[in-house]
Amino acid sequence: MTGFRDTFPGPRLDLSVWTPAYLPAWSSRMAAAATYRLVGDGLVLTIPDEHPVWCPELHEPPLRVSAVQxxxxxxxVGSTAGQQPFLDGQTVREQQPESRGFVPLRGRIEVECRATLGPRSMFSAWMIGMEDRPERxxxxxxxxxxxxxxxGDTAAVGNGLHAFRDPNLHEEFSADRRTIDVAALHRYAVDWRPDGVDFLIDDEIVRRSAQSPAYPMLLILGVFDFPDRAVPGVPDPVPELVVRSVTGTPR
Known part of the structure; x- marks a missing residue:
């Protein structure tokens, strides 16, 4: 891949790179649209109270998400060709034109971000194949x-690989407890090589895998809210993910 860096300088999101909607083929760009803004710190993804449920008649449990990919x-429309389907035989509801803003094949990919979470929310940064072939x-x-x-000052931080329907991969994922404040900026990265993938937090290798997907992958940045986890009478902060930068460096 060629070098890539986005610090989200504004005043608008670069739509030649980012689609501000979460897996919109399964609903629509409007129904899956992110709530976001660009500020001095970078890209801010939030889930305010009025943010809609994603794929409400299909996805269980109920899920709200603000993400860019x-x-x-x-x-x-009507085909099964799309990214990360969550049901067997799921069909496209709104056809998506092809966009490859940042879809690297190997290299170092780093996301610098911080998150505000409550008990019913989560955040993630992950890469997936385009699924131009089902096994990718x-x-x-x-x-x-x-x-x-x-x-407190610890969190279970997940990372690793999910195989899904790729016959050349196997499941290799866990969430290990670490001393970390996810509300502060950290650099989450992978060093993706032909012979494996290293996972890093603030330049420290925290996991090594001998697996290596052999096709280009796009990046998704998202914050999630699970309404069915709400506790009556207990307020929950507005989930927020602030992304200062995304960097892709070829090897």
């Missing part, structure tokens, strides 16, 4: 943190 594509569907997860797994 650096690539997009689908087959025609694996995932490299840079980071995934649930608010109910944050305890």
């Amino acid at each position: 650096s690539g997009n594509w689908s087959g025609p 569907c694996g995932e490299i997860c840079l980071v995934e943190v649930f608010g109910d797994a944050v305890d």
Whole structure:
């Protein structure tokens, strides 16, 4: 890949790179649109009270999400050709034109970000195949943190690989407890090589894998809210993910 860096300088999101909607083929760009703004700190993704539920008649449990993705594509309406389907035989509801804003094949990919979470929310940065062929569907997860797994100055920080329907990969993911304040800026990265993937937090290798997806992958940045986890009478902060930068460096 060629070098890539986005510090989200504004005043508008670069739509030649980012699609500001979460897997819109399964609903629509309007129904899956992110709530976001660009500020001095970078890209801010939030889920205010009025933010709608994503795919409300299909996805269980109920889920609200604000996300941007650096690539997009689908087959025609009624086809099963799309990214990360969550149901068997799921069909496209709104055809997506092909966009490859940042879809690297290997290299170092780094996301510098911080998050505000409550017990019913989470954030993640992850890479997936375009699924232009069904088997090109694996995932490299840079980071995934649930608010109910944050305890004082520690958190269970997930990373690793998900195989999904890629026959050349196997499941290799865990959320290990670490001393970290996810509300502060950290650099979550992967060093993706032909012979494996290293996972890093603030330049420290925290996981090594001998697996290596052999196809280009797009990046998704998102914050999530699970309404069914609400506790009556207990207020929850507005979930927020602030992304200062995304960097892609070829090897």
